[in-house]
Structures are given as structure tokens and as C-alpha cells.
């Protein structure tokens with residue numbers, strides 16, 4: 001095991017090979033249990049297909065998925081020389097995009113999978129856009145299925161060009177992106193440089209993963225712990241659970257839950273079924289607070305220090321980018337906002353400025369409407385109390401997605417919060 005931890009998102013269009021790549025990464029890093037490989041090796045040999053263990057492991061994963069037993073791709077873990085990686089989301093999940101947003105601050109970096117034979121597809125755009133808005137630091141782009149295009153350099157170059165255009169479009173620093181021609185299925189350029197791509201002299205995927213910058217845990221920021229669920233556990237009492245986004249929680253701390261506006265002293269903190277005196281960013285914890293009952297708090301509350309409680313917005317100003325909306329968005333529109341673990345209907349009270357996405361400058365003051373592709377600064381009024389923070393102060397609690405009609409309409413960052 002390595003010391004440093006990274007949360008990694010695997011993103012990309014459906015069928016471009018995300019699950020296969022995760023399987024390959026687990027396989028190459030020795031993270032598939034030996035007995036599972038051994039079993040597949042025996043089966044493969046019995047069927048006269050020695051050397052096909054990988055395909056068998058993948059078939060097995062697929063089969064388990066179909067039976068619903070699910071060796072879930074999300075939360076799979078593998079280690080390289082530098083990092084312990086956790087895959088934070090599940091490719092193929094119906095709610096992938098939504099999860100990506102609500103759990104977005106969880107991913108430090110991402111691998112974008114683009115099939116060489118298909119190039120940039122609708123979900124490639126959607127995921128890159130979200131990765132950009134939600135502050136993914138670096139993108140590793142795996143141009144996958146190189147085996148299907150006969151490992152042609154020109155095809156690789158075309159896909160690189162296409163993806164670079166997309167990155168420029170959403171103003172993703174292309175310096176922070178590296179492109180690797182891979183075959184998740186055959187294993188080219190994953191753990192070892194492939195003989196099939198003599199024209200490529202860059203890093204392998206595992207090298208690129210090793211070279212990712214170290215995430216800096218936001219321990220200096222005030223405690224912010226969005227509540228995922230609230231349980232009642234006999235012998236302990238009320239146990240809210242969630243993941244610490246920023247700051248540190250110690251037993252004995254005085255905490256406040258917002259917007260429920262209750263608080264008390266932290267009695268116990270539990271992590272991985274063990275009691276701990278202290279928990280840090282990235283830790284999934286259950287904890288118990290003196291005097292708090294099950295009905296006092298709920299999912300969507302944020303726990304913070306009593307003397308620096310989470311902000312509750314009367315209104316907030318935000319920068320949004322409209323991804324896809326069938327018509328136009330005007331003041332008065334009230335879709336559902338997804339921010340950390342909260343889902344709250346919010347009204348777009350005013351559209352203050354339309355921005356030129358290329359230059360970032362103001363293109364129009366107080367426009368009547370915005371539509372797909374537009375970036376704008378808007379003022380938003382939550383219809384129920386919502387805890388949210390300016391992105392400049394606590395980025396982990398400063399982004400959101402706007403959903404309507406079963407899809408993500410827009411995503412945004414909070415510029416300022418007008419507290420109650």
C-alpha cells in the first residue's frame with residue numbers, strides 16, 4: 001500500500017470502455033484477488049484458452065453485474081507505486097452524472113475514456129464540461145480501443161485534436177491534460193509501453209496515474225460535513241453519517257447543523273467500525289452529538305463548528321453554464337438544485353450578466369434569457385433553507401448542478417452568499 005490517497009473518476013461516453021479499463025487497472029495492479037484470477041485461469045485452460053484470464057475476469061464482472069450481484073466498479077481500489085486509488089463513481093450507473101455532481105468534490109482527478117473509433121460523443125462533452133466546472137485538476141485522456149483502429153497514429157492524432165478542441169471550448173487548461181493511446185481490452189500502454197504503438201513515446205497509463213499531483217487535503221478550512229443519512233443505533237443513539245469535505249472533527253468539539261440550526265458536543269466518532277478521536281477530509285464517519293435526536297437533523301444538513309457554522313443562503317449569486325435546455329431560461333425558473341447532499345428547488349431570481357465563454361468578459365448586462373451554451377451570473381433564491389458556501393472560500397461546498405426533466409441542465413459555482 002502507498003501512503004498517498006487519490007480519488008479518481010473514470011468518465012466518458014457509454015460503451016467507450018470505462019468498465020473494461022477499471023477491470024484492466026485492477027488486474028494490472030494485482031487488485032483482483034489471486035484466487036479469482038486462479039479460478040479464471042483454470043477455467044480458461046480447461047476451455048483451451050490459456051492466457052485469457054483477463055477476458056474471463058471481465059466476463060465474470062459483466063455477469064455479476066447482470067445478475068445484480070455487482071462487483072461494483074465504483075469504490076474499487078487499486079494501488080500504484082505512488083498512490084492508493086479509489087474509483088469514486090460507477091461508470092454506467094443511470095445516475096452517473098448526478099452522482100458525479102453531488103459527489104464531485106470527491107474526485108481529485110479523472111481519466112477520460114474516448115474510443116478511438118468513435119471520438120468525441122455527447123457524454124464525452126457532458127462529462128468534460130462537468131469535470132471543468134467542478135474543479136477536476138488534471139485529466140488523463142485514454143484514447144481507447146486502439147486495437148480496433150489498427151493502432152493507427154493518424155486516428156489517435158485526430159481524436160487528440162477533437163478532444164483538445166473540446167477542452168479549449170470549456171477552457172480546460174490543456175497543459176493539464178495528457179493523451180495516451182490504449183487498449184483496455186488488450187492491455188496496450190496500460191502497465192507497459194506497447195510494441196503496437198512504436199510511434200508513441202509518452203507515458204503509460206499507470207505512469208500517468210503515478211505522476212498525478214498530490215491532492216492537498218483541506219484540513220485548514222473550517223469543518224464542513226454534509227450529512228448523507230441519519231441513523232438510530234441502539235446503545236449509541238442518533239448517528240448522522242457523511243464524508244468530511246473540509247476541516248477536522250474532534251471528539252469534544254462543539255458543532256452546529258445547518259440549516260436545521262441545532263448543535264451540541266461531539267461525543268463519539270466512528271470510522272470503519274472503530275472509534276476514533278479525530279477525523280479528517282475524505283473520512284467517511286458516523287458520529288454522535290449530545291442532545292441531537294433523529295428528527296432534529298436530516299440529509300442535506302451540513303455540520304460545522306459552532307463558532308463558524310455553515311452558511312445558510314437567503315439568496316446567492318452564482319456563475320452558471322447552461323449545458324442543455326430545450327428552450328430558454330428566464331427569471332422565475334425554479335428547477336431542482338443539487339449541492340453536496342442537498343436537493344432543493346431554487347428560483348432563478350434574476351439573470352445579472354451574460355458572459356462571453358471564450359474571454360470570460362461580460363457580454364450583456366441583465367439579459368432577458370439564457371440558453372444552451374451560455375455562461376451567466378445569476379441570483380438564486382432557494383425555496384427551502386439551503387446551506388452552501390462561496391466557492392472562493394470553500395470550493396468543496398460551493399458548486400451545484402441544476403436538474404430538470406431528468407437531466408442536468410446546468411452546473412455552477414457560488415460567487416457569494418447572502419445569509420438569512
Ligand code: GDP
Pocket residue numbers: 012013014015016017018019020021091092144145146147148182183184185186
Ligand atoms: P463503458 O460503458 O464505457 O463502461 O464500456 P465497457 O467497458 O462496458 O465496454 C463497452 C464494449 O467495448 C465492451 O464490449 C468491451 O468489451 C469493449 N471494449 C472496451 N475496451 C475495449 C478495447 O480496448 N478494445 C476493444 N476491441 N474493445 C473494447
